[in-house]
Amino acid sequence: MFNGDSRGRVVVVTGAAGGIGAAIAARFAAEDRVVSLWDLDPAVHDTAAALATARTAAVHGVTIDITDADAVRAAFDRLTSEHGRVEVLAHAAGLMVGGTALDLDADDWARCLTVNATGTMLVTQRAAADMAAVGCGSIVVVTSNAAATPRVGMAAYGAAKAAATAFTRSLALQVAPLGVRVNLVSPGSTDTAMLRDMFGGTPLDDAAETALLDGDPAAYRLGIPLRRIATPADIAGAVHFLASEDARHITMHDLRVDGGATLDM
Numbered sequence: 001m002f003n004g005d006s007r008g009r010v011v012v013v014t015g016a017a018g019g020i021g022a023a024i025a026a027r028f029a030a031e032d033r034v035v036s037l038w039d040l041d042p043a044v045h046d047t048a049a050a051l052a053t054a055r056t057a058a059v060h061g062v063t064i065d066i067t068d069a070d071a072v073r074a075a076f077d078r079l080t081s082e083h084g085r086v087e088v089l090a091h092a093a094g095l096m097v098g099g100t101a102l103d104l105d106a107d108d109w110a111r112c113l114t115v116n117a118t119g120t121m122l123v124t125q126r127a128a129a130d131m132a133a134v135g136c137g138s139i140v141v142v143t144s145n146a147a148a149t150p151r152v153g154m155a156a157y158g159a160a161k162a163a164a165t166a167f168t169r170s171l172a173l174q175v176a177p178l179g180v181r182v183n184l185v186s187p188g189s190t191d192t193a194m195l196r197d198m199f200g201g202t203p204l205d206d207a208a209e210t211a212l213l214d215g216d217p218a219a220y221r222l223g224i225p226l227r228r229i230a231t232p233a234d235i236a237g238a239v240h241f242l243a244s245e246d247a248r249h250i251t252m253h254d255l256r257v258d259g260g261a262t263l264d265m
Helices: 019-029 044-054 069-083 106-134 155-178 193-197 206-214 232-243
Strands: 010-014 034-039 058-063 086-091 137-142 180-187 254-257
Touching: 010 019, 010 069, 010 106, 019 034, 019 044, 019 086, 019 137, 019 232, 034 044, 034 069, 044 058, 058 069, 069 086, 069 106, 086 106, 086 232, 106 137, 106 155, 106 180, 137 155, 137 232, 155 180, 180 232, 232 254
Parallel strands: 010 034, 010 086, 034 058, 086 137, 137 180, 180 254
Antiparallel strands: none
């Protein structure tokens, strides 16, 4: 079984150029692992270089489109050939597309489903197959609390994350007897570029933070009982736990990390 304290293990983190993905990568890099950072944004190489400088781990970046099946296959093949089998996949890649259910553009809908749902399927399917072949491994998929709670203005995003969640749980059920654990982490409002883009792309000011903490009755959105916005490190900690040996008897679980914003429903 995967040992959370072992050295030299191979970890893949998708969506790793910044935000939650970069925070997850930093947690694993601190353990002197082989950490492969994947992202469509070429800035992933800068993130990897910074982690490699600060740590002793073997860290590298890969520019990749996770919706391209051939590219995903080639990336796994190359990584396995150079560093050995992947023991942990932390899949944090995703795309936010706004718009209400009545005015959503069909192209935006398709793009959101492709990145968030199809991308999840392609990456986790290959990782799970490789892990199942040797009888061990851990996959953690970062989804969203919007997958289970309707949100005005997040119709496509919620649907895409719900599809990714449903696929992930079905995958988890299938590979559990083969020694592979597959879990989910569902963040709420987290201080990332994705959240800031919803407020004009700048750091959250007091008014924006208060709006998130208080909720919006007109949009049927509850506030955050813990009265704080999550940091990427909060989400990374949950992912790291589920990937570790401390969670060896946990699979198919959806860990909500949203400060109570969805009343854990």
